[in-house]
Amino acid sequence: MGTPNDQAVLQAIFNPDTPFGDVAGLDLGEEAGEEEVEERVFPQEELEQSKVLEMQGIMAAEAGDLGSALERFSQAICLLPERASAYNNRAQARRLQGDLPGALEDLERAVALSGGRGGVARQSFVQRGLLARLQGRDDDARRDFERAARLGSRFARRQLVLLNPYAALCNRMLADMMGQLRGTRNGR
Template sequence: MATANDRAVLQTIFNPSTPFGDIPGLDEEEEEDAREEGDPFAPELLEQARDLELQGVSAAESGDISTALERFSEAIRLLPERASAYNNRAQARRLRGDVTGALRDLDAAIRLSRGRGRAACQSLVQRGLIRRLQGREDEARRDLERAARLGSAFARRQLVLLNPYSALCNQMLGEMLGRLRNPESP
């Protein structure tokens, strides 16, 4: 059986630019651990919430953001202490342009997940990206650092982009490689 690290390596190889789902199966491992610790979610409610989230994801992928928001909200009403639906609803809210609502949901997802697991990782990446777009670089960096510690290769790449020295080195390296490929240009 592959470990979470093995799956993360494969995910990075096959989907190097994906910001979400850097570690496939992480949620399942957490839910198995939670069941061993006495999971507070009844299995039938958990199954219903997951189904609602899947319906929401499908609706969002087909461009029906209103239905997606309804399904994610239903999942939250069903299991208000489960982080995943808040993270998904934040994505739909962001797509609709409701950045304030998205940040509220991301904060809830991070709090409910206790900053651990896939929902926390994805929420930290989303919040970090929003904060970066808002020009809140220090807060974005903190979120992306936390997501990177949780296994997000995308967050690690974003941290490199936030480092001005790294950006300068990348620019100089690109120029040097360009000159090596085409030595006749100035």
């Protein structure tokens, strides 16, 4: 299966629009716990159908067929409207289509249904934070990235560093110093 780093690299290659470092299923303890809760809460047959529809939606989105992806995610939502995962996935497809208000609406619903806990909430906070950054709402982005980071998102932690002007200045100074050091070594 590969190391977590290998999986993250493959995720970045095959799904370039997803946040690097947030590989679904990597935190197997948490994800497995979420699946157990879903199996107790939702009827088994509907849950399986919903998961199949979501996988079809993900495959359609990866193939560039966002219309079909949205249709599959919406079908999964109609089947189990209290399940957060399909809202999170539909938000991604809506964002890719340029429907930012629709994406935000789905992300709000995913966060509410997940109770702000677990893998779906982590992904929803990251997506919502990215949308806030895109819209120039850095304070809102920071809050969402902080929540995602507390849920284990390495991508969100990196975004928090980028939002910190002092960290950015330190990184720039360190890069300059390293460049000068390399120049000194190469000059000898």
